[in-house]
Amino acid sequence: MHTKTREIFRGIxxxxxxxxxxxxxxxxxxxxxxxRGIREQVLHRGLSADPAxxxxxxxxGLPEINVVSTLFEGLVAExxxxxxxxxxxxxxxxxxxxxxxxxxxxxxxxxxxxxxPVTAQDFSNSIRRVLTHSLxxxxxxxxxxxxxxxxxxxxxxxxxxxxxxxxxxxRTVRFTLNHPAPYFLSLLTHPAWFPVYLPALxxxxxxxxxxxxxxxxxxxxxxxxxxxTAWKRGEVIVVEKSPTYWDAxxxxxxxxxFHPATDVESEERAFRAGQLHITxxxxxxxxxxxxxxxxxxxxxxxxxxxxxxxxxxTRPGLSNVKVRQALAAAIDRTAIVEKITRGGQQSAHSFTxxxxxxxxxxxxxxxxxxxxxxxxxxxxxxxxxxLPPLEIMINSSGNHRAIAEAIQExxxxxxGAVVRINNMEQATLLANRRTLDYQIMRAEWxxxxxxxxxxxxxxxxxxxxxxxxxxxxxxxxxxxxADRTADxxxxxxxxxxxxxxxxxxxxIIPIYYYTSVRLVHPSVHGWHPTLLDRHPYKxxxxxP
Amino acid sequence: MLRYTVRRLLQIIPVLFVIITATFFMVRxxxxxxxxxxxxxxPEILKNLEAHYGLDQPxxxxxxxYLRSIAHGDLGPSxxxxxxxxxxxxxxxxxVSLELGALSLVxxxxxxxxxGVLAAVRRNSWLDYLASSIGMLGICVxxxxxxxxxxxxxxxxLGWVNASGWYTWQDRVLPVLTLGFVYAAYVxxxxxxxxxxxxxxxxxxxxxxxxxxxxxxxxxHALRGxxxxxxxxxxxxxAGILTGSFVIETIFQIPGLGREFVNSAFNRDYxxxxxxxxxxxxxxxVLNLAADIAQVWLNPKLKFE
Numbered sequence: 001m002h003t004k005t006r007e008i009f010r011g012i013x014x015x016x017x018x019x020x021x022x023x024x025x026x027x028x029x030x031x032x033x034x035x036r037g038i039r040e041q042v043l044h045r046g047l048s049a050d051p052a053x054x055x056x057x058x059x060x061g062l063p064e065i066n067v068v069s070t071l072f073e074g075l076v077a078e079x080x081x082x083x084x085x086x087x088x089x090x091x092x093x094x095x096x097x098x099x100x101x102x103x104x105x106x107x108x109x110x111x112x113x114x115x116x117p118v119t120a121q122d123f124s125n126s127i128r129r130v131l132t133h134s135l136x137x138x139x140x141x142x143x144x145x146x147x148x149x150x151x152x153x154x155x156x157x158x159x160x161x162x163x164x165x166x167x168x169x170x171r172t173v174r175f176t177l178n179h180p181a182p183y184f185l186s187l188l189t190h191p192a193w194f195p196v197y198l199p200a201l202x203x204x205x206x207x208x209x210x211x212x213x214x215x216x217x218x219x220x221x222x223x224x225x226x227x228x229t230a231w232k233r234g235e236v237i238v239v240e241k242s243p244t245y246w247d248a249x250x251x252x253x254x255x256x257x258f259h260p261a262t263d264v265e266s267e268e269r270a271f272r273a274g275q276l277h278i279t280x281x282x283x284x285x286x287x288x289x290x291x292x293x294x295x296x297x298x299x300x301x302x303x304x305x306x307x308x309x310x311x312x313x314t315r316p317g318l319s320n321v322k323v324r325q326a327l328a329a330a331i332d333r334t335a336i337v338e339k340i341t342r343g344g345q346q347s348a349h350s351f352t353x354x355x356x357x358x359x360x361x362x363x364x365x366x367x368x369x370x371x372x373x374x375x376x377x378x379x380x381x382x383x384x385x386x387l388p389p390l391e392i393m394i395n396s397s398g399n400h401r402a403i404a405e406a407i408q409e410x411x412x413x414x415x416g417a418v419v420r421i422n423n424m425e426q427a428t429l430l431a432n433r434r435t436l437d438y439q440i441m442r443a444e445w446x447x448x449x450x451x452x453x454x455x456x457x458x459x460x461x462x463x464x465x466x467x468x469x470x471x472x473x474x475x476x477x478x479x480x481x482a483d484r485t486a487d488x489x490x491x492x493x494x495x496x497x498x499x500x501x502x503x504x505x506x507x508i509i510p511i512y513y514y515t516s517v518r519l520v521h522p523s524v525h526g527w528h529p530t531l532l533d534r535h536p537y538k539x540x541x542x543x544p
Numbered sequence: 545m546l547r548y549t550v551r552r553l554l555q556i557i558p559v560l561f562v563i564i565t566a567t568f569f570m571v572r573x574x575x576x577x578x579x580x581x582x583x584x585x586x587p588e589i590l591k592n593l594e595a596h597y598g599l600d601q602p603x604x605x606x607x608x609x610y611l612r613s614i615a616h617g618d619l620g621p622s623x624x625x626x627x628x629x630x631x632x633x634x635x636x637x638x639x640v641s642l643e644l645g646a647l648s649l650v651x652x653x654x655x656x657x658x659x660g661v662l663a664a665v666r667r668n669s670w671l672d673y674l675a676s677s678i679g680m681l682g683i684c685v686x687x688x689x690x691x692x693x694x695x696x697x698x699x700x701x702l703g704w705v706n707a708s709g710w711y712t713w714q715d716r717v718l719p720v721l722t723l724g725f726v727y728a729a730y731v732x733x734x735x736x737x738x739x740x741x742x743x744x745x746x747x748x749x750x751x752x753x754x755x756x757x758x759x760x761x762x763x764x765h766a767l768r769g770x771x772x773x774x775x776x777x778x779x780x781x782x783a784g785i786l787t788g789s790f791v792i793e794t795i796f797q798i799p800g801l802g803r804e805f806v807n808s809a810f811n812r813d814y815x816x817x818x819x820x821x822x823x824x825x826x827x828x829x830v831l832n833l834a835a836d837i838a839q840v841w842l843n844p845k846l847k848f849e
Contacts, residue, residue, distance in 0.1 A: 032703065052625045060581065136593040141586050154588055210596055210626045233625075233636055234799030235710060259709070262803070263794045266708045269692065270797070273699040273707035427576025427812050434584070444582065464584050 032274025050260035056191035071222035072194040080539040085185035099180030111244040120167035139192035183451030225538040252541035300344040301529020304447035305514035314469035322379035330372035343517040348510035364503035384416025470507030578623035620815035630819035641800035645786035651724025660735025682729020708797035739770035779835030
């Protein structure tokens with residue numbers, strides 16, 4: 001009996017061994033995608049999410065913007081180092097002295113990927129598309145800076161001709177603004193302002209509605225330095241150098257492969273296995289290791305994104321400004337960025353992060369425990385006595401819990417506050433935010449363009465993103481005046497005064513400014529960390 | 545048997561109806577919606593979007609519309625992937641999950657059955673202890689530990705395969721081994737248990753007394769009965785393994801249906817949630833039926849009743 005079993009066993013074992021050996025022989029050490037990429041100028045880059053759409057007028061997230069910015073180009077493009085506006089599809093422009101009229105002159109050599117010239121009419125069509133309400137473009141409000149754009153979008157005005165975009169000839173686009181906007185050129189680098197080729201959209205369905213299939217490889221017509229050649233959902237998006245791009249001679253990469261990496265740990269392993277030149281992120285726990293190893297791969301850059309707590313100012317306790325000030329002062333932000341986030345983040349002393357043009361945010365917030373206790377006592381809750389219990393609502397991801405626990409302990413220790421942490425899934429959290437069904441809620445805000453307005457507008461009383469129950473007419477007035485002030489210095493002063501109000505009344509508690517933390521292979525050149533984490537890929541190349 | 549099968553298949557219809565109805569309303573009563581985002585969408589734009597997808601109609605009408613469209617085999621448009629339908633997403637991702645699942649199943653059955661049979665036949669020998677230890681390990685070590693360990697050695701250290709992705713056949717090796725190993729452990733333990741019970745039966749002693757060879761006894765007489773617990777396990781297990789594993793697909797960045805299933809719930813992609821639930825439920829019901837039929841076929845004590 002035993003000999004027989006042994007025979008069966010031996011048979012199976014040898015089968016497995018032969019199979020295994022065959023496998024091993026067939027996969028000896030090979031040239032990694034990164035090495036091959038360097039040889040062939042093919043960049044492999046991770047994306048934090050699988051892009052849901054590649055329609056520049058519908059997309060909202062950074063992963064999508066990263067891909068779409070290779071396929072389309074606005075009137076102005078971005079400088080690879082600091083993103084300042086540089087000539088794009090327009091070779092030059094003039095701004096009227098009152099700052100209300102911008103006239104752009106298109107390049108004669110600007111072409112769509114099907115060879116057709118890019119015309120002023122294409123830009124006008126695209127703006128009409130974004131402002132057509134049936135498209136439901138999230139960023140349509142960004143175009144409200146144009147005269148009559150809001151009225152047209154909301155249906156109050158039917159005639160598009162009265163919207164502030166004119167095309168005097170095929171190569172001239174003129175915008176008329178509601179108010180001077182020194183950030184207007186920066187605004188134009190957002191995909192909502194990118195042109196689309198309407199005839200291509202018409203071929204694939206209804207251009208002014210959702211659900212059109214025009215963004216598939218083969219049917220997508222763009223005017224950017226690259227063209228879409230493959231889009232395998234959840235796997236890879238491939239763009240290849242466009243021969244019709246006006247500056248094709250300057251584009252050095254032959255292709256970019258965008259790999260959606262929904263898990264940061266997997267993405268880091270893929271980087272180590274030689275599959276990616278650039279990752280989207282890096283797990284917090286690995287930052288110190290890469291810093292120690294000094295391999296040159298770790299890249300930390302400032303990024304216009306603020307981590308903050310929203311306070312529901314309609315709740316007892318939190319409705320008292322002194323309580324809010326006490327809570328804001330009783331946070332040791334340095335400890336949070338040094339012990340928890342550890343990716344070079346900076347403690348936040350304002351809502352607008354520093355570095356937005358020449359704007360200097362007021363430095364209002366500093367951890368001061370004595371001051372915090374004094375403020376709380378002045379509010380009528382000495383030593384936290386009588387203070388209603390607080391609840392911090394967080395979404396279950398990243399290090400939100402660790403941060404909330406640190407703050408919970410600081411408030412308990414320094415103020416005697418009873419604090420509970422309630423963690424929930426993101427969409428549920430946001431539903432509670434909309435109905436003001438929370439006390440304190442973790443939040444963040446990232447910039448859409450390079451101007452403090454992208455931050456300060458959030459807490460206007462008519463803002464759709466305020467969600468704190470806090471309004472202040474002076475704050476609104478200052479921002480309204482800032483919008484109508486052409487002089488940059490005077491405008492900044494108005495915005496600083498507005499932000500000072502925000503940081504005194506504190507419907508929010510800023511905690512830290514985000515950074516972008518990622519791995520970049522040493523072979524990548526022309527890639528810089530930028531404040532909006534956008535990267536003009538036409539300037540990137542690979543060299544060992 | 546035909547009557548039995550037809551009757552069971554007909555029972556699927558009310559079961560699916562209840563599942564669809566319950567899921568439809570549960571997913572709607574969850575807070576948040578498909579267009580909820582950190583940067584809130586302006587109300588007028590939200591209204592347009594809801595009108596576009598028919599979300600502005602009364603819930604009962606949406607429900608009836610949905611039932612009507614699935615009766616025509618149309619699972620509706622996805623809310624998150626605005627240019628895709630749920631049918632397309634499932635058509636795109638299911639084959640990936642099927643491939644991963646089928647290969648893992650082969651690994652699980654080959655390894656699990658072999659080890660289970662050997663452990664039972666050579667009970668209390670070193671072989672049994674080895675097989676049982678492997679079985680224990682497979683159940684105890686989670687895939688999110690085993691997967692990265694395999695990646696660390698084979699992809700990063702040796703550089704033989706990619707750490708993640710689903711591009712070449714080499715990319716199949718590590719996820720298939722990881723997923724297969726877990727199921728192999730269960731199959732091994734169930735096979736061993738089933739075989740031990742059968743090997744003590746009278747008819748095995750009879751076969752031995754008649755001088756049948758050990759191979760013949762094991763493979764022809766004992767295995768059929770010994771596999772019964774494995775078969776009843778495999779019904780729901782195959783449904784699970786084929787519809788994709790969220791953990792494996794995340795660790796290895798595989799574009800399968802498992803990730804869509806989980807993420808659709810986070811995205812409140814109502815139609816995609818329903819589509820994947822319907823698919824999953826149908827598979828479970830059908831495969832349970834198949835397992836029951838196989839049971840009867842393998843076990844002479846059972847009849848189609």
